[in-house]
Amino acid sequence: MTVLDDFTKGDSLLNPWMDEWKKQGKKILGYFCTYIPEEIIHAADILPVRIRAKGCTDTPMGDAYLSPTTCSFTRCCLEMANRKQFDFLDGIISCNSCDQIRRLYDNIRYKTPFSNQYFLSVPSNVNDITIDFFKYELNKFKNYLEKTFNVDITEEKLKNSIELHNKSRTLLKELYLLRKKKNPPITGTDIMNILLSGVSMPKNQFNELLTTQLKEIEGKEGISDDKSRIMLVGSMLDDPEYVKIIEDLGGLIVNDAVCIGTKYFWEIVDENLDPLDALANRYLSRVSCPRMAGEQSKRVDFVLNLIKEFNVDGVIFQRMKFCPFWWAEIFVLRDELKKQGVPFLDLEREYVLSGAGAMKTRVQGFMEVLEGK
Amino acid sequence: MNELRIEEELKEYKKLGRGNWGEGFGLLKGMYNGFITRIRDEAAEMEEEQDEIMPPMKMLLNLLLDLRNARREGRKICMHPFNYGPELLYTMGLVPLMQELFSVGLATTHINEFYLDITNKIGYGDNPTLCNAQRPLIGAYMQKAAPVPDLLFFLSTPCNSLSITYQVFQHITNVPLFNIDIPYWAHEHSSEFYDERIMDYMLSQLKNFIPWLEKQTNRKFEIEKFQETMNLVNQSREYVSDFNELLKTVPCPVPSIAGFGNWLAMTLRGGTSEAVKVTKYIRDQAAERVKEGLGGVEDEKLRIAWPYTHVFFDQELFKWLEEEFQAVTIMDILGFYPVGPHDTSTLEKCYESLALGTLDYSMIGTCRGPVEYFVDFLINWINEYKIDCVIIPMQFACKHAYAMTTLASEIARQETGVPTLVFGCDPYDSREVPSETIRAKISEFLNQIVL
Numbered sequence: 024m025t026v027l028d029d030f031t032k033g034d035s036l037l038n039p040w041m042d043e044w045k046k047q048g049k050k051i052l053g054y055f056c057t058y059i060p061e062e063i064i065h066a067a068d069i070l071p072v073r074i075r076a077k078g079c080t081d082t083p084m085g086d087a088y089l090s091p092t093t094c095s096f097t098r099c100c101l102e103m104a105n106r107k108q109f110d111f112l113d114g115i116i117s118c119n120s121c122d123q124i125r126r127l128y129d130n131i132r133y134k135t136p137f138s139n140q141y142f143l144s145v146p147s148n149v150n151d152i153t154i155d156f157f158k159y160e161l162n163k164f165k166n167y168l169e170k171t172f173n174v175d176i177t178e179e180k181l182k183n184s185i186e187l188h189n190k191s192r193t194l195l196k197e198l199y200l201l202r203k204k205k206n207p208p209i210t211g212t213d214i215m216n217i218l219l220s221g222v223s224m225p226k227n228q229f230n231e232l233l234t235t236q237l238k239e240i241e242g243k244e245g246i247s248d249d250k251s252r253i254m255l256v257g258s259m260l261d262d263p264e265y266v267k268i269i270e271d272l273g274g275l276i277v278n279d280a281v282c283i284g285t286k287y288f289w290e291i292v293d294e295n296l297d298p299l300d301a302l303a304n305r306y307l308s309r310v311s312c313p314r315m316a317g318e319q320s321k322r323v324d325f326v327l328n329l330i331k332e333f334n335v336d337g338v339i340f341q342r343m344k345f346c347p348f349w350w351a352e353i354f355v356l357r358d359e360l361k362k363q364g365v366p367f368l369d370l371e372r373e374y375v376l377s378g379a380g381a382m383k384t385r386v387q388g389f390m391e392v393l394e395g396k
Numbered sequence: 397m398n399e400l401r402i403e404e405e406l407k408e409y410k411k412l413g414r415g416n417w418g419e420g421f422g423l424l425k426g427m428y429n430g431f432i433t434r435i436r437d438e439a440a441e442m443e444e445e446q447d448e449i450m451p452p453m454k455m456l457l458n459l460l461l462d463l464r465n466a467r468r469e470g471r472k473i474c475m476h477p478f479n480y481g482p483e484l485l486y487t488m489g490l491v492p493l494m495q496e497l498f499s500v501g502l503a504t505t506h507i508n509e510f511y512l513d514i515t516n517k518i519g520y521g522d523n524p525t526l527c528n529a530q531r532p533l534i535g536a537y538m539q540k541a542a543p544v545p546d547l548l549f550f551l552s553t554p555c556n557s558l559s560i561t562y563q564v565f566q567h568i569t570n571v572p573l574f575n576i577d578i579p580y581w582a583h584e585h586s587s588e589f590y591d592e593r594i595m596d597y598m599l600s601q602l603k604n605f606i607p608w609l610e611k612q613t614n615r616k617f618e619i620e621k622f623q624e625t626m627n628l629v630n631q632s633r634e635y636v637s638d639f640n641e642l643l644k645t646v647p648c649p650v651p652s653i654a655g656f657g658n659w660l661a662m663t664l665r666g667g668t669s670e671a672v673k674v675t676k677y678i679r680d681q682a683a684e685r686v687k688e689g690l691g692g693v694e695d696e697k698l699r700i701a702w703p704y705t706h707v708f709f710d711q712e713l714f715k716w717l718e719e720e721f722q723a724v725t726i727m728d729i730l731g732f733y734p735v736g737p738h739d740t741s742t743l744e745k746c747y748e749s750l751a752l753g754t755l756d757y758s759m760i761g762t763c764r765g766p767v768e769y770f771v772d773f774l775i776n777w778i779n780e781y782k783i784d785c786v787i788i789p790m791q792f793a794c795k796h797a798y799a800m801t802t803l804a805s806e807i808a809r810q811e812t813g814v815p816t817l818v819f820g821c822d823p824y825d826s827r828e829v830p831s832e833t834i835r836a837k838i839s840e841f842l843n844q845i846v847l
Contacts, residue, residue: 088803090790090820092795092798129767133807134803150604159593317563319567351526354521
């Protein structure tokens with residue numbers, strides 16, 4: 024069994040690492056967004072796990088309470104919570120990532136409450152005032168965890184946690200940088216499995232596995248069957264099968280600007296600052312999601328730089344249906360890519376992979392365009 | 397027909413509006429002339445002839461002229477959203493332009509639908525994804541039918557759609573933009589969601605807005621002018637609060653959604669003597685009718701709360717409810733301006749008033765935080781205003797509101813027994829769900845559940 028096989032376990036809702044953690048009598052908290060610092064949860068000796076709705080098939084409750092024009096990820100989450108699929112969690116942490124996640128939290132509180140639930144108010148822009156406010160919010164969050172779980176989150180614990188998470192980020196970046204090669208040694212599908220494991224297993228174990236993985240592929244002959252080099256940009260994506268469809272059709276994902284991707288790990292936390300200052304700074308100032316106002320040009324530059332650095336042939340936008348932020352963001356990005364002469368494909372999708380046939384046809388067409396260039 | 401007493405005044409406005417208004421001002425000029433026609437038509441139908449144009453309509457004419465004149469005279473125009481009082485902008489000598497003039501203002505004539513189609517064509521969103529309250533602006537701009545403002549300002553609430561559309565507009569126009577983060581937590585000590593930092597956070601952000609405005613306008617912030625503006629805005633708030641109290645009277649003294657004029661005054665002209673005049677006028681009209689024991693609807697049978705926006709394209713909807721069901725729609729979410737008057741005796745109190753006004757503004761106070769802010773508002777309303785039923789015509793693209801109304805209706809019904817009708821539509825586009833369908837839904841609800 025290879026390390027990559029191990030990482031495929033990360034795709035399931037409840038994986039063996041989480042099982043093992045629970046057996047030790049430890050707690051797991053689910054969180055909704057990359058703006059929630061895992062470090063603080065980890066410092067409380069609680070496992071932070073990114074909430075996903077893997078296995079959701081239909082959304083009657085989500086449709087009724089959140090409305091049929093709310094994104095299918097939030098509708099699936101409400102459904103899964105109602106069907107007790109998240110019962111392995113000891114609580115949930117949400118924030119105002121977007122209007123839909125914000126209201127999902129309200130509906131969960133009333134219709135299918137958890138014993139522990141907490142909301143973090145994350146500012147929508149970056150300046151000294153908002154960073155200071157966010158630090159205050161993070162401190163409140165720390166106090167909540169201490170009181171609720173009867174733990175002491177010391178400065179030392181926070182520092183250790185930051186160091187551990189930075190290690191994880193550094194390893195992931197190292198892995199990503201290998202994809203700059205003419206023949207990258209790893210597929211986008213495998214990368215997604217690694218990332219999904221990264222957001223759902225203890226970080227120390229993840230770092231060990233990832234270190235082994237890096238050694239395994241070091242010097243390994245890369246993928247050389249003349250595939251087009253694709254960058255994936257867009258909303259929350261946690262389905263390796265979606266990436267596999269693209270790669271099976273001749274596109275090799277070499278980089279991304281997605282939520283469980285570069286936006287999760289690209290920048291590290293400054294270990295020389297006071298921990299809460301450092302976390303507030305890093306989380307608000309990192310490569311942002313479109314929820315952050317006034318940061319659009321930085322996000323555009325980030326995408327354009329990665330296109331250049333990773334020698335990307337074309338960009339696939341994957342946009343969750345009914346997501347206002349990503350429609351607008353892609354509207355702007357399309358404009359910029361046109362100016363730069365970078366081909367792109369705009370795919371709308373639901374959270375649950377559906378309409379794979381239509382998607383394949385469009386991706387295939389796009390690959391032909393790229394091959395013809 | 398005899399010549400109306402207001403004819404001279406109308407002629408004067410007609411004269412003032414003549415000529416070329418300049419690039420991007422075509423729609424505003426059309427709106428101006430449309431208002432003049434409407435004022436004349438409505439005056440001709442009135443039982444008692446007016447001596448002068450009613451203050452709310454005069455305010456709209458003056459606002460449009462002011463925008464045109466600002467561009468001619470080189471004064472700066474700042475575009476802002478529909479849930480913000482422009483007092484700070486007036487303090488800085490700016491001319492505010494509420495962005496939703498291009499949706500709310502044009503929906504009655506369906507002209508916005510043309511610009512929505514252009515927005516669709518250029519690929520900026522679709523209706524269930526991005527709100528049509530903002531989208532027509534993009535199409536109108538592309539057609540050079542909307543003026544390019546000198547400055548852009550928005551708040552992170554009430555919705556993502558508004559916030560992101562401002563940024564897209566900034567991207568295509570390159571106009572300087574400033575935004576303020578509206579926090580989730582409450583500033584009221586009595587709230588279970590109270591957070592001691594909220595007021596400071598808002599104050600810091602608003603004070604940080606001032607140097608940006610100074611830089612953009614090349615003008616110093618004048619404390620006296622600011623205090624004067626805050627005094628004026630609080631005078632208006634005093635009148636609006638009186639009016640809101642008068643709405644509790646049974647029968648309701650004014651016809652449906654009479655409070656909408658208050659929202660217009662506070663959002664378009666808040667902080668000016670003109671807004672004071674308009675809000676006083678609306679209050680006085682209601683007070684007079686209470687004194688005389690008159691109802692806005694003859695033989696009032698139903699009192700409706702409408703805690704969302706109007707169906708803007710159907711201006712006859714409330715009249716139809718009055719005639720068919722003797723139902724008065726006492727409030728809508730915008731028209732019920734909830735900010736009370738504050739103490740403005742010191743400079744710091746003026747800042748506090750500014751911060752409170754921003755946090756509690758129509759659709760900000762109810763939408764910026766947990767669902768309880770809206771639920772409490774609704775339940776208080778139902779109880780205090782003796783409401784018989786609630787109607788919520790949900791805009792398909794209004795994610796956060798649509799995703800809380802079912803829950804909120806359930807809670808409100810459990811606590812008050814008052815039924816709610818929630819249905820999806822697009823208040824800005826008659827082609828999505830037409831008037832006939834909306835009326836059929838409302839009829840069914842009133843006949844089968846309420847009556």
